[in-house]
Amino acid sequence: MGATTLARDRRIFLNKLGHILLNLPFVCLIIIPLAYTLMMSVMPASELYSRFFPTFAEWDSYVQVFTKTQIPRHILNSFIVAGSVTLLQMTTCSMAAFSFSFLHFKGREVVFMCILATMMVPWEATIIANYLTVSGWGWLDTFKVLILPYGCSAMGVFLMRQNYLTFAKELHEAAKIDGCNNWRFLATIVVPLSRPALGALGAYVFLQQWNQYLWPLLVTNSDKVRTVQIGVSQMYDIDSESIALMMAAVVVCLIPSLSIFVFMQKQLIDGLMAGAVKG
Amino acid sequence: MDKTAVILPKRRKKKTFYEHIEPWLFLLPALCVFGVFLYFPFFKTTYLSAFLTNKFGQAKVFVGFQNYIDILAGKYSGEFWNSIWVTVRFVFFVAGGSLLMGLCTSLITAKAFPGKAFASAIYAMPIAIASSAAAMSFKMILHKSIGLLNYLLGTKINWLSDEVWTFPILCILSIWLASGINFIFISAGLRNIPGELYESASIDGANYWKKQLHITLPCLSPTLFFQILVNIINAFQAFTLVKLLTNGGPTYKTQVIVYSIYLDAFRNFRFGTAAARSIVLFVIIMAITLIQFSTEKRSVHY
Numbered sequence: 001m002g003a004t005t006l007a008r009d010r011r012i013f014l015n016k017l018g019h020i021l022l023n024l025p026f027v028c029l030i031i032i033p034l035a036y037t038l039m040m041s042v043m044p045a046s047e048l049y050s051r052f053f054p055t056f057a058e059w060d061s062y063v064q065v066f067t068k069t070q071i072p073r074h075i076l077n078s079f080i081v082a083g084s085v086t087l088l089q090m091t092t093c094s095m096a097a098f099s100f101s102f103l104h105f106k107g108r109e110v111v112f113m114c115i116l117a118t119m120m121v122p123w124e125a126t127i128i129a130n131y132l133t134v135s136g137w138g139w140l141d142t143f144k145v146l147i148l149p150y151g152c153s154a155m156g157v158f159l160m161r162q163n164y165l166t167f168a169k170e171l172h173e174a175a176k177i178d179g180c181n182n183w184r185f186l187a188t189i190v191v192p193l194s195r196p197a198l199g200a201l202g203a204y205v206f207l208q209q210w211n212q213y214l215w216p217l218l219v220t221n222s223d224k225v226r227t228v229q230i231g232v233s234q235m236y237d238i239d240s241e242s243i244a245l246m247m248a249a250v251v252v253c254l255i256p257s258l259s260i261f262v263f264m265q266k267q268l269i270d271g272l273m274a275g276a277v278k279g
Numbered sequence: 280m281d282k283t284a285v286i287l288p289k290r291r292k293k294k295t296f297y298e299h300i301e302p303w304l305f306l307l308p309a310l311c312v313f314g315v316f317l318y319f320p321f322f323k324t325t326y327l328s329a330f331l332t333n334k335f336g337q338a339k340v341f342v343g344f345q346n347y348i349d350i351l352a353g354k355y356s357g358e359f360w361n362s363i364w365v366t367v368r369f370v371f372f373v374a375g376g377s378l379l380m381g382l383c384t385s386l387i388t389a390k391a392f393p394g395k396a397f398a399s400a401i402y403a404m405p406i407a408i409a410s411s412a413a414a415m416s417f418k419m420i421l422h423k424s425i426g427l428l429n430y431l432l433g434t435k436i437n438w439l440s441d442e443v444w445t446f447p448i449l450c451i452l453s454i455w456l457a458s459g460i461n462f463i464f465i466s467a468g469l470r471n472i473p474g475e476l477y478e479s480a481s482i483d484g485a486n487y488w489k490k491q492l493h494i495t496l497p498c499l500s501p502t503l504f505f506q507i508l509v510n511i512i513n514a515f516q517a518f519t520l521v522k523l524l525t526n527g528g529p530t531y532k533t534q535v536i537v538y539s540i541y542l543d544a545f546r547n548f549r550f551g552t553a554a555a556r557s558i559v560l561f562v563i564i565m566a567i568t569l570i571q572f573s574t575e576k577r578s579v580h581y
Contacts, residue, residue: 019392026384030401030455034408036427037416052430092308099305111306118317120565124516124537125557128544129320129327132336152312182301211409213519214537218545229411233523236415247419250412261407265400273467 034254041247048243061244062252070223071249074231079256081146081216081227082209089205090198092152097160098186102172112161118154124214131218145219146227150209156201159271163197164190200271203264210257228253321561327554334548346555355552361531362539363559366515369450369535373517374510376454378503381461385469386491399466405459414523417452421524440529449533452520457513461506468502469495508571515564536560 042057065071099105100112130149139145167190175185191198216227223231232253235246261268328346330338350359384402388395420427421438429435438448476494485493518537521527527534527542534542536556544553 015390016392019387019390020394022387023392023394023398026387027398027401030404030458032427033413033416033420033455036420040419048425092312095305096309099302103302103305105299105302108302111310115309115313118313120568121317121321121561122512122516122564124518124540125561125564126317126320126324128336128540128550128553128557129323130316131544132327132550133320133323135336148312149316151316152309154313157309182305186305207407211411213409213411213522214541217522229409232415233411236418236523243419243425246415250415253412254408257407257409258404261404262400265403269403269463269467272463 037247037250041244041251043244043247045241045244058244061248064245065248065252069231069235069245069249070226071228071231071252073223074226074228075253075256077143077225078210078228078253080143081212082206084143084147085150085209086202086206088147088151089153089156090202093156093160093201094186094191094194094198096152096157097164098182098190100157100161101164101167102185102190103182115154115157127214127218134219140219141222141225143225146216146225149215150205153205156205159201160194160197163194167193196267197271199264199267203260203268204272206260207257210260324554324557327550328552328558330551332548332550336544336548336550338551342551346551350552350555350559358531358534358539359556362534362536362556365446365532365534366517366536368446369453369517369533370511370514372450373453373457373514374507376450377457377461377510378465378507380454380458381465381506382503384458384462385466386495388466389469399462402462402466403459405456406463407459408456410456410519411523413452413456414520417520418524421448439524442529442532445525445529446532449520449525452524453514453517456520457510461510464506464509465499465502468499472498504571504575508568511567512564515560 039054041061042059043054044056044058047054096115100108134140134145134149171189172185175189180189211229212227213229213233216230220226220230232246232249235242235249237243237246327336327338329341329343330346331340331342333339345353349355384398388399388402418439419425423429423435423437426438428438436444438444472495476498477490480490480494516537517535518541521533521535521538522541525533527538537560540553540556540560543549543556
């Protein structure tokens with residue numbers, strides 16, 4: 001009896017150990033570039049070419065990022081842009097999805113298909129025409145040019161609609177009988193009930209916008225509206241003075257998106273799955 | 280009970296004018312955005328592709344299909360077909376590689392073990408990492424004299440301008456960045472497979488690999504199918520890493536299609552041919568989506 005328990009314990013232990021050993025190389029693969037970035041950001045300039053691992057951490061580069069570069073301004077801009085797009089998309093997608101799932105009108109299916117079909121049009125394929133249009137309007141180098149083109153997304157409409165379809169139709173009927181109009185019904189009943197889906201959409205859109213590169217690269221050319229990804233990528237310089245500064249800027253610009261990811265991970269994943277798999 | 284009382288509620292009240300337009304009011308903001316920034320530019324791109332433009336992008340001379348002829352068989356065809364070939368190879372490796380990476384990481388975190396939550400969070404993390412910020416780190420890691428990779432391997436290779444290595448490196452970095460979303464979707468797909476299937480297979484004496492082959496793979500096929508489509512579409516739109524790491528080089532070896540559109544329009548100010556390239560990109564992506572959805576019906580197990 002004792003021997004078999006021992007054998008089983010040993011097997012379980014080896015199984016767990018095996019899993020850990022199996023995961024180790026993959027975890028390293030993802031973590032090493034990030035750890036290296038962090039290490040280089042605190043590398044003292046005096047040790048840069050002589051040692052591989054720094055003997056002590058010099059946090060001065062982080063102070064410099066906030067005092068001597070335009071990065072704080074760029075971070076603020078990125079927050080403005082990503083925050084606005086997130087709020088805008090949460091609003092427009094909720095409204096459109098509401099119409100598609102609770103209201104009945106002629107051509108509903110056709111319009112819905114037209115919106116879904118936009119998923120097939122890559123942004124990059126329309127970017128030239130968009131650029132020419134907005135520059136014709138004199139919109140270059142403004143916040144609205146970074147925000148409005150992303151004011152709605154087919155994926156967001158789809159995600160919210162999937163969520164609304166799970167609601168009981170009686171809820172809408174009951175609200176109507178009580179004299180609640182559709183706008184109030186959406187704002188006071190549907191939206192609070194779909195907080196998880198909205199949270200997932202919000203986190204997804206914020207991440208996407210925070211990490212946006214090509215469009216801001218084309219339409220911004222001053223620090224006034226330039227976003228952090230453009231700011232950071234323009235800091236590339238490998239002389240000994242600026243390596244730590246550049247790496248510190250990379251770390252600083254990764255912090256907001258990584259924090260959102262860490263705090264919203266479960267919601268984000270559940271929400272995205274609900275949209276993808278049930279569809 | 281009176282019969283009419285039962286029938287009455289069924290008779291529909293005539294809709295007021297407001298009730299007719301209300302659904303459209305809810306759709307208005309969305310339709311405005313799609314109309315102005317997706318449908319209109321799409322048609323404008325098609326229109327531009329039939330013109331020669333000045334350097335401000337204004338259509339000047341109607342040339343019909345000349346822009347398409349120029350890129351497909353004319354003066355820019357060598358460079359154009361190169362960009363298509365580079366992109367197709369890139370898409371093949373990156374879409375496949377990131378799916379494989381997602382599948383491996385999902386399978387090894389499927390069962391409980393100490394540190395599972397930590398490992399899962401790490402595998403999903405690249406979803407939150409911007410390719411531009413990552414490009415800066417990669418540039419340091421791959422640097423010829425002070426980079427980590429040459430230090431670890433004891434080599435002196437200039438990874439980002441080497442005829443042989445640059446393309447594979449670009450693929451690997453793109454896989455690294457795309458692995459997060461693959462892990463998230465595939466591991467969620469794994470969680471949805473009923474555990475009883477594995478239990479009954481164990482009772483029938485199936486080993487680990489047999490179970491993966493006969494249970495996991497068929498049950499996961501809708502997820503894998505969806506994910507490979509997403510991977511392909513995303514990889515076709517790759518731009519940031521190419522722009523920041525290789526600039527399409529060395530000798531056009533990493534000049535993917537979106538980068539060639541960018542160069543054509545914003546470096547050479549040939550908006551007409553750039554628009555024609557954009558339309559080609561759109562047609563490719565649409566064709567892939569349609570082909571995949573028609574094959575899905577035949578080959579995917581639900």
